[in-house]
Amino acid sequence: MIPCQSCGKQNPIGTRYCRACGTKIEVNQQQVFQAVSEDRADAASTRWFERGRSLLIIGLFFLTCALVLRLSVVPPMPVADVPPVDVGGFLPKQLPQDKLVDNSAAKPAAKPAVKAP
Amino acid sequence: MNTDQRNTLGVSMLVAGLVLTLVAASISWSAVQTWLAVSETGEASDQLRRGRVADARRLATKAASRAPEAAAPALLALDPTDNDAIDRLVPLALRADRHADRQAVLATVGLARMALGKSADVELPGTADLRLIGAMAAARAGRDPGKLKAAENEEPPHLSVLRAAHIMLMRSAWEAGRVSETRMHAGALLLLRPKAPEAALLYAVVGVSSPVLGDAEAMQLLEGIREGKDDAIRAIAALLPQRRAAIAAKWPKAVEGMEIPASVAPEPKPSGAKP
Amino acid sequence: MIWALRTLLWFSVLAVALVATARWLPAYLHRVQVPPDFEDIGGLVPMTGVWLTAAPYLVGDVVAYRIGDGPEDVSFGFVAALPGNQVRITGGDLLVDGNEVSNWHPFGGYRGIHDVGPLTIPANHLYVISKQHSHDSLSQGAIGPDVILGKVRE
Numbered sequence: 001m002i003p004c005q006s007c008g009k010q011n012p013i014g015t016r017y018c019r020a021c022g023t024k025i026e027v028n029q030q031q032v033f034q035a036v037s038e039d040r041a042d043a044a045s046t047r048w049f050e051r052g053r054s055l056l057i058i059g060l061f062f063l064t065c066a067l068v069l070r071l072s073v074v075p076p077m078p079v080a081d082v083p084p085v086d087v088g089g090f091l092p093k094q095l096p097q098d099k100l101v102d103n104s105a106a107k108p109a110a111k112p113a114v115k116a117p
Numbered sequence: 118m119n120t121d122q123r124n125t126l127g128v129s130m131l132v133a134g135l136v137l138t139l140v141a142a143s144i145s146w147s148a149v150q151t152w153l154a155v156s157e158t159g160e161a162s163d164q165l166r167r168g169r170v171a172d173a174r175r176l177a178t179k180a181a182s183r184a185p186e187a188a189a190p191a192l193l194a195l196d197p198t199d200n201d202a203i204d205r206l207v208p209l210a211l212r213a214d215r216h217a218d219r220q221a222v223l224a225t226v227g228l229a230r231m232a233l234g235k236s237a238d239v240e241l242p243g244t245a246d247l248r249l250i251g252a253m254a255a256a257r258a259g260r261d262p263g264k265l266k267a268a269e270n271e272e273p274p275h276l277s278v279l280r281a282a283h284i285m286l287m288r289s290a291w292e293a294g295r296v297s298e299t300r301m302h303a304g305a306l307l308l309l310r311p312k313a314p315e316a317a318l319l320y321a322v323v324g325v326s327s328p329v330l331g332d333a334e335a336m337q338l339l340e341g342i343r344e345g346k347d348d349a350i351r352a353i354a355a356l357l358p359q360r361r362a363a364i365a366a367k368w369p370k371a372v373e374g375m376e377i378p379a380s381v382a383p384e385p386k387p388s389g390a391k392p
Numbered sequence: 393m394i395w396a397l398r399t400l401l402w403f404s405v406l407a408v409a410l411v412a413t414a415r416w417l418p419a420y421l422h423r424v425q426v427p428p429d430f431e432d433i434g435g436l437v438p439m440t441g442v443w444l445t446a447a448p449y450l451v452g453d454v455v456a457y458r459i460g461d462g463p464e465d466v467s468f469g470f471v472a473a474l475p476g477n478q479v480r481i482t483g484g485d486l487l488v489d490g491n492e493v494s495n496w497h498p499f500g501g502y503r504g505i506h507d508v509g510p511l512t513i514p515a516n517h518l519y520v521i522s523k524q525h526s527h528d529s530l531s532q533g534a535i536g537p538d539v540i541l542g543k544v545r546e
Contacts, residue, residue, distance in 0.1 A: 038120075045123040052130030057399055059137030064403050066144035068410040074152045078159065079516060079537065080188035080213075080221035082246075082275035085197045085232045087253070087285050090315055091348055095355035096294030162538045217515075245512070273476035276514035276536065301509070308479055308511035310533040324505050 002027050002035050013039065154184035161193045188218035197229040220244060224275050231257070232281070245274035249282040256289035280309060287322075291356055299356060300326045317341045318349050325353055325360055332363035339364070347371065449474060451488075454544040455520060457535050459527045466541065469522030472529070473513045480509030486521070486530075493521060 001010040004018035004025055011019055013035050018025055027035075157180035164173035177193030184190060191209055196202055203226055210222035224246040227237035231250050234257070241247035248271075252262035265286070274282070287302035303322040310316065317338075324330050324338040342349050350371040354364045361377040449455065449471050459467045473479050473488045480486075484506055486493040513519050517534040525531055 041120050045120045045127065048127030048131070049123045050127070052127035052132075052134065053395070055134030056130040056137070057134070059134035059141065060399070060403060061406070062141035063137045063144070064407050065410065066141040066148065068407060070144050070148040070151075072411050074148045075155050077151070077155055077184065077187045078162070078189050079215065080192050080218040081162075081516065081537075082221055082225045082228060082277040083165070083192050083195055083197070084277045085225075085228050085281055087232050087281045088288065089345075090284060090287065090318055091345065091352050092288050092291040094292055095352060096292055159538070166536075166538060271476070273512060273515045276517060276534070279512065279514045304480075304508040305511040308481070308509050308533065309514075311531055312533070320505070323508055327505060327507065329506055 001039060002031060150183045154180040154187060154190060157183070158187075158190045158193065161190065165193065186212055188213050188215075188222050192221060192225050195225065195229070197232060200233065203229045203233075220246070220272065221275060224250075224278055228278050228281060243270070244272040246272075246278045249274050249278050253282050253285045256285050262286055262289065276309070280306065283309075291352065294356060296326055296356060314344070317343060318345075321349065321353060326357055332360065335360060336363055336367055339368075449518060449543060451477075455518065456541040456544055457520065458539040458541060459532070467522065467524075467527040468544065469520035469528045471518050472521045473519035475513050475515045475517060477513050477519070478510040479513060479519050480507075480511070481505075482507050488519070 002013055002015065002025060003010055004021060004023055006023035007018060007021040009018060009020040011025060013032060015025060017023065157176045161173045161176035161180065164170075164176060174194050174196070177190045180190035181187070181194045186209075188209055191206065195206065206222050206226050210219050210226070213219040213222060220241060223239045223241050224244070227239040227241065227247065227250045230239075231237050231254050237247075237250050237254065239247070249265070252265060255262040265282070283302045283306045287299055287306070290298035290302060300323055303319045306313075307316060307319040307323060321338040321342055325335040327335075330338075339346075339350050339353065347368075347370070350364060350368050354361050354372050354375060358376065358378050361372045361375060362379070365372045365377055451471050451474060453471045454468055455471055456466050456468050459465050472486070472493050477489050479488055511534075513534050516537045518540065519529045519534050521530065522528040529535060
């Protein structure tokens with residue numbers, strides 16, 4: 001950009017008359033070189049700015065998706081349960097004595113017992 | 118904003134964007150791993166329900182490696198005979214987020230230690246699990262386990278703890294000759310899993326010890342026992358002298374060495390009648 | 393900056409859309425079909441899909457639960473007992489904490505045994521009764537979280 005000598009407004013390189021006040025713009029080569037290099041630096045920083053902004057937007061997008069995936073879509077881990085543990089078989093290890101400890105069934109009548117062969 | 122400021126801002130946004138992308142990738146990876154772990158844990162539960170313990174443990178071990186902080190796969194992968202594995206569960210209980218997970222881990226540790234003959238050494242205040250584990254330890258040591266009465270405001274027991282308690286207490290009552298207690302525990306196990314492999318034995322215990330059922334129906338129930346039939350019938354005959362005559366008619370070897378009270382008919386109600 | 397506000401707005405819309413999909417999709421996938429030969433239970437209309445919701449469960453709720461591996465192997469029943477309740481069969485009746493469960497006679501599965509239990513229902517399990525006892529808790533026992541699909545929503 002080249003500044004107007006009269007009003008100071010910046011005009012693009014190659015402009016002959018100031019767009020603000022109409023004064024003819026007189027430039028020398030050094031001014032042109034300086035303007036060109038400033039414009040290039042400006043364009044470069046704009047590109048960095050735009051790349052940075054794009055990547056930031058993409059990063060935010062992925063982060064949003066990842067958080068939604070993690071917090072809403074993935075099912076919760078089921079509640080833990082105690083696994084089965086072997087505590088031995090159902091049958092007694094030794095047989096009970098030949099008597100009823102509690103009387104929930106009727107006691108045998110007082111008749112002579114018959115011993116099994 | 119001048120060129121330098123815009124440059125700086127652009128580069129900062131670039132770096133921030135990269136960082137956010139990496140964080141998002143990390144979160145997504147962890148989410149996928151958790152999802153796979155949840156899926157494998159579900160499959161492991163299914164396998165366990167079908168009785169395929171080895172397959173269940175294999176799947177649960179894979180799930181636990183994906184989600185090491187999760188309690189559910191860690192418990193399914195546990196080998197209850199491995200002391201070290203049991204001890205490694207204790208820190209998991211401390212790190213568990215959910216109260217239910219913490220209780221399950223501690224109950225597993227207590228039950229597994231008790232099954233190995235050691236002291237449970239866990240704190241489970243206000244739960245039936247601890248009471249049941251205590252009763253099992255007492256029964257194992259030959260002491261009276263006491264009545265298993267449900268307490269108010271107590272958290273209900275886990276199924277495996279409840280089942281283990283009924284099995285051990287039934288055995289203990291059977292060895293002591295306590296008929297009604299044996300019958301009660303057998304009945305509870307039957308209600309819990311009516312189609313389990315041991316159901317025929319439990320039906321037989323509950324039915325044959327019933328004062329209502331006749332000898333003919335009682336013998337049919339004994340006929341239904343498949344596994345370990347001879348030992349089971351002998352143990353039932355030892356518990357119930359009033360059925361020995363009927364048992365001796367079909368299975369004479371089952372009552373060898375036992376006294377057979379002559380002509381005892383089961384009374385319809387428990388009366389404690391004097392002989 | 394305008395672009396920042398615009399970006400934020402689009403992200404908010406995207407996040408809401410994704411969360412809504414994640415919340416709605418599982419409910420849609422959990423919609424089960426009541427089989428055509430299923431007797432009317434609690435007002436369920438056969439052939440209509442019913443929506444399932446999760447716990448907490450109350451006595452009397454109608455729940456759906458898996459009885460097999462296939463997607464149609466689903467059964468329904470009333471919750472008769474919750475974790476901690478005591479279930480017993482006495483004189484041919486099903487009692488829960490001493491109260492009789494009416495209209496559901498349990499005889500078929502217990503071969504004339506009239507006094508069974510009591511059983512304390514364990515944690516996370518339900519005792520479920522339906523008209524066809526071949527699939528309910530009288531033949532399967534207390535059903536656990538691995539097979540319970542959910543409560544039927546009216």
